[in-house]
Amino acid sequence: MSGINKVILVGHLGKDPEVRHLDSGVSVATFPLATSETYNKDNKRIEQTEWHNIVMWRGLADIASKYLKKGKLVYIEGKLRTRHFEDKEKVKKYITEIVADNFTMLGRKTDFETSENISHTDPTPEKIDDQFTKGNEQMEDDLPF
Secondary structure: OOOOOOEEEEEEEOOOOEEEEOOOOOEEEEEEEEEEEEEEEOOEEEEEEEEEEEEEEHHHHHHHHHHOOOOOEEEEEEEEEEEEEEOOOOOEEEEEEEEEEEEEEOOOHHHOOOOOOOEEEOOOHHHHHHHHHHHHHHHHHHOOO
C-alpha cells in the first residue's frame, strides 16, 4: 500500500512570489505563507501563526508571479517535501516545503488584478491562455452578484 502526502492550506502571502528561471527555462516561484489559528487559554484569545515555505513550478509559477501579491489570501493544495543541503560551514541543513499542485485566489474581486477569483492547476503552457480567456467568460455568467 502506498501512502498519501496531501497538504491543504488557506493563508496570506508573507511577500510577493520570488521567481527564478532555471537553465532549462523552467520557472520556479517561492514565497512564505502564513496560516493562523486561535484558541482560548485562561480566558484569553491566543493567535498562533505558522509560516510555510511554498514552491510552485512551471506554468503555475508564472501564474502565481503575475497574480499573487503580499498579503493576499489564497487556498493552496500540494505535498510536503523535505530536502537537505550543506551550508558554508559544511553543516547539513534541512528545509520542509509545500510543493503546490494548484491554488485558488480568495477574497474580494478587487483584491486581485483580474476581475475574478480563478482556480489554477499546473497546466501546460499551451493551456494557460485558454484557461484565462474561456474560464473567465464562463465565470462571469455564473456570478451571483
